[in-house]
Amino acid sequence: MLPSALHPPDPRITRRHGADKGAAFYLDALRYAHSLWLAGRPAQAILQLNKAWMADLTSDDPVVDAHPPPYSALVWMLRHAADGGCGFLGDPVRHFQHLASRMSGPRAGVRAWRAWLCMHLARRVLPCDGFHADGPQIAREGLWIPSWSRALSAIAGCGWPGEARRAQEAVAIAWESAID
DSSP: OOOOOOSSOOTHHHHTTTTOOSHHHHHHHHHHHHHHHHTTOHHHHHHHHHHHTTOOOOTTOTHHHHSOOTHHHHHHHHHHHTTSTTSOOOOHHHHHHHHHHTOOSTTHHHHHHHHHHHHHHHHHHSOTTTOOOOHHHHHHHTOOOOOHHHHHHHHHHHSOTTHHHHHHHHHHHHHHHHHO
16 A cells, blocks of 8 residues: 555655655655554554655646555554554554644645544544543643544545545545454
8 A cells, every 4th residue: 555665764765855745755755654664663654654644746746646645554554553563553543633633834734634534544443442532632622623524525625636535445444444
């Protein structure tokens, strides 16, 4: 689901792009995520998927067709790392909640919607007894967590071409893992 990994993992692969967050940055973030996964670092691999979603791609950029938004890769990682046997996972539900609710910088709106979608995917895939939303943040800040449908609708309007469809495919995979 991700482009070929580069070994050993090296953060310079994405830093070298500086402010240019185009197709090359997107591919390098996906490659780095793959290499971190292979190195047994699932939490850091997920952070690189987050970085890939920062890319500023045009509507006609062929990279999205060749390497779709990594929602399905995220579900796969979550499914395989949930028991801790693949390395430290952290709490992706809480991570994505914090990411979405504290988003800033370029294209913060679309990136926040992506994080909400990822939070819903994590809630669907991961066992309820070990991964939780941050209730105190919700209460303290009066945080509104948008539904899957609302976040998907927003992505359909402001995301990359076909992104909402890719997220829908990932939720179907997440449903399958909830049944298994």
